[in-house]
Amino acid sequence: MSYISNITNAVGTLIEGMKVTMGYFVRPREHVTLQYPDEVWPVPSRNIGVGELDAYNTIRSKLTVDMNDCIGCKACERACPVNCIHIDAYKGTPEDNLQITSNGTQVKLLVANFIIDMSECMFCDLCTHPCPEDCITMTPDYQFISNDNLKTDVTPEQRWRDKDLLIYQFSKVSEEERNRRKAEADEAKKAKAALMAAKKAAAEKAAAEKAASEQAATEKAATPEVSEETARAETEAEVIKPSQEVSPAPEEATNPINVTFHEKSSAETETEPAQPDVVTEKPDESEDSTAKESENG
Amino acid sequence: MIQSLANWILSFDILSGLGYSISWGLSLFVVSALIFVFVAVNAIVLVYIERKVSAFMQVRLGPMRVGKFGMLQTVADALKLLQKEDIIPRMADKVLFIIGPWTILIASVVTFAAIPFSETLLAANMNIGLFYVVSISSIVVLGIVMAGWASNNKWSLYGAMRSAAQIISYEIPVGITLISVVAVVGSLNLQTIVQAQAGVGNLFHWIPIPLPNWFIFHSPFLFLAAFIYLIGATAEINRTPFDIPESESELVAGFMTEYSGLRWALFFLSEYANATLVAFLVAIVFLGGWQSPFADYQGAQVALAIMTLTAGMWTAFVKTKVGRLSIYPLGLSLALTLSAWLFPGFAIWLASPGLFWMIMKAATIIFLLMWFRWTFPRLRVDQLMYVSWKVILPISIMNLMGVAVWMWLTGEIQF
Structure with a gap:
């Protein structure tokens, strides 16, 4: 008899199921679908911060900057672990009409460029804390789709060319003004570089002369008692560095030439610490490049 | 239907020279085309209805964004399908x-x-x-x-x-x-x-x-x-x-x-x-x-009127998931009346x-x-x-x- 009971059971359960679906079909009730662009889920507004961090929100999303308060200190740019903030600040002039921030600080730099690349931002919130004026903040606005994002050509690398809409420019300085300032700053930089290159070349020449004289002195001193080993080492060194004008003896571990050069160069050039090694190995090339730079400048 | 259509074509003075076989072939073509169009349009409408029915049974909304209540969704889908690459596997x-x-x-x-x-x-x-x-x-x-x-x-x-x-x-x-x-x-x-x-x-x-x-x-x-x-x-x-x-x-x-x-x-x-x-x-x-269903009933007209009235009341006052439907029966009846006035043959169809x-x-x-x-x-x-x-x-x-x-x-x- 399980045959008939199976059939009646099946029919009964099927009718029950159809009742359920028809109930949902007919009943005027709220649907679960969210018509996204028209409706959005509310952002939870509770704060989890205590005391000083009272405004600390649970949601960290789009970064915003209050440009009225920004003093161009680049603290956020340095703090950013992914380098998504790019700031260009130039020395302010009286025409720039620099104001006083809400904290009472006089702005001294013209922030010509303040770019946040939200395609690189990882929402770590590390940039907001170093800000002395509390002008860079994380907002709970998670919808990045809008028309008012500005495209900029200022990205250091053009690797995000398809994500340009996620690059936000906060500075209100006009592009012409920015370009003018940049050109001025570049000129000043180039002049400085040329100056430094000239100094460097002079120092190099002096060092090379000194080294040559010292080498000659040591060679004179060493020639009577040249062992086989040192001679072979010398020839090897010459083979390896044929372009070198003067090859130092291999047993001189503490090379006086390099030491002196380092001392001089570190005193003169702050920004280019890697330069001296290149210079010692290939002095011809470095001389050429510096000459070119000075010509261009 | 094919024969009556053929006779109807021949009843015109200009077309009477066609001969019965040609007019029969013509009406055969017309009827086949009608059936095919019916099948195609029917599929488009049914896909939409099926998606809506399934959505309502699952407490969803279904297609909503193409046209009013997503009514043009299946049309868009059909156009998309026609544009797609036609792949025949190599083997x-x-x-x-x-x-x-x-x-x-x-x-x-x-x-x-x-x-x-x-x-x-x-x-x-x-x-x-x-x-x-x-x-x-x-x-x-x-x-x-x-x-x-x-x-x-x-x-x-x-x-x-x-x-x-x-x-x-x-x-x-x-x-x-x-x-x-x-x-x-x-x-x-x-x-x-x-x-x-x-x-x-x-x-x-x-x-x-x-x-x-x-x-x-x-x-x-x-x-x-x-x-x-x-x-x-x-x-x-x-x-x-x-x-x-x-x-x-x-x-x-x-x-x-x-x-x-x-x-x-x-x-x-x-x-x-x-x-x-x-x-x-x-x-x-x-x-x-x-x-x-009301063919031989006494007072079938009354029953029909009551039904229509109830349906009209329901559509006018009940707010469904797709909004108030009052405008759709109105528009439909208006369109039917207008087309019946313009095409008397259509009116005969409607009358039956x-x-x-x-x-x-x-x-x-x-x-x-x-x-x-x-x-x-x-x-x-x-x-x-x-x-x-x-x-x-x-x-x-x-x-x-x-x-x-x-x-x-x-x-x-x-x-």
């Missing part, structure tokens, strides 16, 4: 791969030739109409096996084999239930079957509830036969819960796995054409076809409510099929065979005998 049997979907489509469209949509709207009045419909719709399985074999894909082949086994199994109970109706009418002509259901009678001949003489109210056996036919037909058109040939969770898409673009759209088209055909057949064979009732009945059955689809879980292959051979077939055979006994008891036939 496929190219000839069969191309012929397969067309076979299925032709088999499912051609059956509409015998369907009487109204008193006059019938492409071919065949005396073996029912037999024609059942036999031609079986050609679909040939196309499915072609497509599955030609795809050179295990999923496709499995789907095709399952489909063949399923359709052949369920054809027997379907045929037997239809025979039980033919036994009552004594004719295979679909128009005759519809006309045999005219008038009002008692429910099951003796119970004194006045109901139309539809075969579903003829006897308890035919009442059961209607549901058996519906179940068998659901299996024949591969719809859930009998969709094992294209079961998505097992066979990706069954026999249509390798198809894309237009050919895939043809499968979809024929699927919905088949569903519509089944709905029309149920309406014709069991629900009185184009006969109005056959088409309206036919479509209403078919729509009810289609909704039932959708209801099945979004409620029932899929059967296993062995369960499917069990249901076919061990449950539905014996019941339908006993049903056939029961119908015969019932007719002897009620005195419809004498020995």
